[in-house]
Amino acid sequence: MTRYRPFRQKRxxxxxxxxxxxxxxxxxxxxxxxxxARSLFSAALYPFQYxxxxxxxxxxxxxxxxxxxRRLAAENTGLKERVARQEAQLGVxxxxxxxxxxxxxxxxxxxxxxxxxxxxxxxxxxxxGSPWPGVLEIGxxxxxxxxxxxxxxxxxxxxGRVSEVAELSAKVLLISDPLSAVAAVDQRSRDLGxxxxxxxxxxxxxxxxxxxxxxxxxxxVTAAVSSIFPAGIPLGTVTSATKAxxxxxxxxxxxxxxxxxxxxxxFLVF
Amino acid sequence: MRGLxxxxxxxxxxxxxxxxxxxLSFLGVTPxxxxxxxxxxxxxxxxxxxxxxAAVLAFGQDLYARGGYWNMVLxxxxxAVISNFKAEFMGDEYALAALLVMxxxxxxxxxxxxxxxxxxxxxxxxxxxxxxLVAGTIYNLLLVPLLFPLLKELANADR
Numbered sequence: 001m002t003r004y005r006p007f008r009q010k011r012x013x014x015x016x017x018x019x020x021x022x023x024x025x026x027x028x029x030x031x032x033x034x035x036x037a038r039s040l041f042s043a044a045l046y047p048f049q050y051x052x053x054x055x056x057x058x059x060x061x062x063x064x065x066x067x068x069x070r071r072l073a074a075e076n077t078g079l080k081e082r083v084a085r086q087e088a089q090l091g092v093x094x095x096x097x098x099x100x101x102x103x104x105x106x107x108x109x110x111x112x113x114x115x116x117x118x119x120x121x122x123x124x125x126x127x128x129g130s131p132w133p134g135v136l137e138i139g140x141x142x143x144x145x146x147x148x149x150x151x152x153x154x155x156x157x158x159x160g161r162v163s164e165v166a167e168l169s170a171k172v173l174l175i176s177d178p179l180s181a182v183a184a185v186d187q188r189s190r191d192l193g194x195x196x197x198x199x200x201x202x203x204x205x206x207x208x209x210x211x212x213x214x215x216x217x218x219x220x221v222t223a224a225v226s227s228i229f230p231a232g233i234p235l236g237t238v239t240s241a242t243k244a245x246x247x248x249x250x251x252x253x254x255x256x257x258x259x260x261x262x263x264x265x266x267f268l269v270f
Numbered sequence: 271m272r273g274l275x276x277x278x279x280x281x282x283x284x285x286x287x288x289x290x291x292x293x294l295s296f297l298g299v300t301p302x303x304x305x306x307x308x309x310x311x312x313x314x315x316x317x318x319x320x321x322x323x324a325a326v327l328a329f330g331q332d333l334y335a336r337g338g339y340w341n342m343v344l345x346x347x348x349x350a351v352i353s354n355f356k357a358e359f360m361g362d363e364y365a366l367a368a369l370l371v372m373x374x375x376x377x378x379x380x381x382x383x384x385x386x387x388x389x390x391x392x393x394x395x396x397x398x399x400x401x402x403l404v405a406g407t408i409y410n411l412l413l414v415p416l417l418f419p420l421l422k423e424l425a426n427a428d429r
Contacts, residue, residue, distance in 0.1 A: 015318060016350040019325045023332075023342035041333050048281060052289040126288040128335040135335055137288070171334075178386050199398065200298040261295055 042166035049125040050139060118270040124263050125169065134177025134197060138266060141168045149228050151269040157234030157257030158222060159266050175235065176200045176260050183223040184235050189213040192223055195235050195254065200261040203236055205252040214241045214252055230269065272427055279420065283307055284330045297401055301409035304331045305378060306371055308345045310417050312352035313367045314425035324349035348374060368414050375407040
């Protein structure tokens, strides 16, 4: 009696398996040639990214702005006044900074990292999409003097740091990325913690213990202990601080100072 | 000529994913055009071209990201699984592609949330997770009617 065997075409998973092993190898081996390939790829894609970004701006963004000319004029006047006020304050702050440096030198304290005084405006030309939306691509690279770990800020506060540099562009790791961690301090209570990324709208301030005094509404800024970020850059505002009896640390949610999902221009800190 | 079409399509998908779609994000959710393209092409195309297409697209997506190539691993797996089981399916390819996007999208987002909680020790709120799963799936489904005709033309040229 003939045994009936249902026909099923043989599948070969060799190619899929080989590609998966290649991907895992690229992830864990950190080969220099892969970094070079990434840089070359970024350089090759940059003209297309920039063009698409420009088309979007002029095709969608600009017409919308032109319809709001009156609002733009009022905003322009307000911004000019604000610049004038802040320029006047800069002189006073420079004096205070000098005094602070002199006093720290006299006490034998190490000077904290601070702004070198130079900010470079750069356009945002892309961002990593789902499932990891924590990386921006900016339109300046090695040729413009961009280096890894350079702080990136916006008008309202800290955006992140440069994580990778190509010839014409660079990648910025946002503070909202789950892999980001920034030393932070509560400006009112001076409690020291770490801001960790969660989502574009929420950060978490961790390692504030039972002795801490962090309340909703407190301003969180970068701490002087950071070797990458100058002290005092706004990170966000506390929205809630809760702690269960059994917890060692507070669970503190922070709303970012910068609207990280709406960035078109950022500033590199030199 | 066919190679040029593939190149233009891959480039277009990567540029759209990383330049245009992030500006259309809602509550921090951006559609995953690459995932939808991989699913649709795996349904329409033959096994080897579908695997290579998934690998190239996901590799490009990972080059935009931080340094790991997890998109590449996951999307090749998805392509391989779909290619394995689609032969048993008797029905409309469009319906199959839409159904797979509806099923795989939340699983993919769930995998991301699990990595955040288990590996990165982030506490994820249920409300945030639910919004991300639902919004992400709906967003991806909206891309199916846009991508399906484009990829069908390419897949038919391969047969």
